[in-house]
Amino acid sequence: MENPGLRERKKQRTRQALIEAAVRLFGEQGYDHVTVAEIADAAQVSPRTFFLHFQTKEDVLLADADVRVDLALRVVGERRAGETLSEMLVRAMDEMIVNAWDRELSSGLAALRARLAASTPALQARLLQRYLTAQAELVRALHRAFPDVLDLATVSALVGAMVGAVGAAALAALERGDGPDEVRDAMRRAVALVARSVA
Amino acid sequence: MENPGLRERKKQRTRQALIEAAVRLFGEQGYDHVTVAEIADAAQVSPRTFFLHFQTKEDVLLADADVRVDLALRVVGERRAGETLSEMLVRAMDEMIVNAWDRELSSGLAALRARLAASTPALQARLLQRYLTAQAELVRALHRAFPDVLDLATVSALVGAMVGAVGAAALAALERGDGPDEVRDAMRRAVALVARSVA
DNA sequence: GTGAATCACTACAGTGACTGCACTCAACGG
DNA sequence: CCGTTGAGTGCAGTCACTGTAGTGATTCAC
Numbered sequence: 001m002e003n004p005g006l007r008e009r010k011k012q013r014t015r016q017a018l019i020e021a022a023v024r025l026f027g028e029q030g031y032d033h034v035t036v037a038e039i040a041d042a043a044q045v046s047p048r049t050f051f052l053h054f055q056t057k058e059d060v061l062l063a064d065a066d067v068r069v070d071l072a073l074r075v076v077g078e079r080r081a082g083e084t085l086s087e088m089l090v091r092a093m094d095e096m097i098v099n100a101w102d103r104e105l106s107s108g109l110a111a112l113r114a115r116l117a118a119s120t121p122a123l124q125a126r127l128l129q130r131y132l133t134a135q136a137e138l139v140r141a142l143h144r145a146f147p148d149v150l151d152l153a154t155v156s157a158l159v160g161a162m163v164g165a166v167g168a169a170a171l172a173a174l175e176r177g178d179g180p181d182e183v184r185d186a187m188r189r190a191v192a193l194v195a196r197s198v199a
Numbered sequence: 200m201e202n203p204g205l206r207e208r209k210k211q212r213t214r215q216a217l218i219e220a221a222v223r224l225f226g227e228q229g230y231d232h233v234t235v236a237e238i239a240d241a242a243q244v245s246p247r248t249f250f251l252h253f254q255t256k257e258d259v260l261l262a263d264a265d266v267r268v269d270l271a272l273r274v275v276g277e278r279r280a281g282e283t284l285s286e287m288l289v290r291a292m293d294e295m296i297v298n299a300w301d302r303e304l305s306s307g308l309a310a311l312r313a314r315l316a317a318s319t320p321a322l323q324a325r326l327l328q329r330y331l332t333a334q335a336e337l338v339r340a341l342h343r344a345f346p347d348v349l350d351l352a353t354v355s356a357l358v359g360a361m362v363g364a365v366g367a368a369a370l371a372a373l374e375r376g377d378g379p380d381e382v383r384d385a386m387r388r389a390v391a392l393v394a395r396s397v398a
Numbered sequence: 399g400t401g402a403a404t405c406a407c408t409a410c411a412g413t414g415a416c417t418g419c420a421c422t423c424a425a426c427g428g
Numbered sequence: 429c430c431g432t433t434g435a436g437t438g439c440a441g442t443c444a445c446t447g448t449a450g451t452g453a454t455t456c457a458c
Contacts, residue, residue: 005454007406010453036444051446125325125328152367165353189352204425204426210436234413245437
């Protein structure tokens with residue numbers, strides 16, 4: 001169950017090849033000057049195979065987003081004794097930020113995504129959808145964790161404030177051309193700000 | 200300048216015909232069982248004309264969203280003497296809610312949109328994109344109105360909380376099958392809740 | 399080890415959103 | 429009344445995405 005097996009490893013290798021080819025080509029030529037056929041070609045597979053791994057062309061750029069949501073949900077699920085709502089939310093956001101920094105900020109992938117999303121409506125739409133879906137999941141999880149203290153509207157407002165603030169901070173930092181460390185710090189400051197003002 | 204002229208009136212008539220045909224067909228058959236060609240056919244125009252009026256198939260359902268954003272921006276632009284930030288934000292949200300009730304909630308269009316968006320990822324993505332764009336505009340306008348009091352991160356958090364709470368409240372009410380009046384009231388309660396907690 | 403089942407991958411043909419282009423004709427403006 | 433403008437059309441084309449019917453390598457049962 002634990003070790004993958006040859007077939008699964010091959011599958012992951014083609015998946016990774018598709019992602020890398022896509023990121024490289026998008027970076028070189030821009031999102032909509034690259035066709036799925038070209039990505040598949042660069043990854044040495046047939047065009048049809050691309051859609052075996054990703055539902056849409058946009059999804060290849062958002063491949064790892066789900067992982068981060070799971071991190072936050074785990075934090076919420078493993079509520080520590082005596083932890084308040086805002087403490088828990090801060091911890092969940094921190095987990096996601098650190099993970100994002102490890103995987104994407106430091107490699108410049110986040111900056112590429114931001115740049116491409118800014119210039120491509122379809123991509124922007126999908127990206128936002130991912131964030132909002134994650135936001136909704138977080139709301140549900142928090143509501144489950146503190147069912148008697150908070151109603152759904154309050155939790156929605158709190159999470160909305162967090163996500164709105166962090167997103168705006170990250171975007172501003174990326175647009176300013178900040179390096180990965182500075183982006184991460186800006187996001188953390190936003191989390192702290194919101195946590196303080198609702199305490 | 201003020202009165203439209205025959206040509207412009209004809210244009211608006213075809214635009215309206217396209218919207219009505221699309222809403223009717225979407226309601227009957229579901230979003231992606233209706234082709235643009237069918238919509239154009241029902242509106243008695245060529246398929247090519249559809250794209251003269253709407254950039255994408257999704258946009259025909261979101262045709263009037265921009266109007267409401269303008270309402271909120273006008274409220275912010277015409278700041279009343281001595282009005283605090285949260286008072287102004289409440290007023291802006293109220294304007295939008297009232298307008299939404301007039302145009303969409305009472306006619307069931309909002310409910311149709313919610314139903315279709317829930318089952319169609321592409322539509323959901325565009326809808327969210329519209330909301331988030333509006334949110335960003337509102338943030339910029341508020342930041343201009345209170346430049347010395349608030350930094351961008353705070354405004355983002357506040358607006359994020361408002362939009363997040365109102366959206367969640369509206370969605371919950373629509374899902375519950377509430378009538379238009381109840382949806383509107385739920386949205387207003389959400390606004391009041393957020394305004395109170397940040398006062 | 400061998401045969402059967404599984405599954406990633408492929409080739410092909412098709413649908414449908416969306417675009418560029420060349421054109422028509424009604425409405426507008428002087 | 430005539431030149432200009434602009435909404436609408438027809439057509440050919442690109443590209444994202446899907447259904448289907450395969451093929452061949454891995455996996456599993458025996």
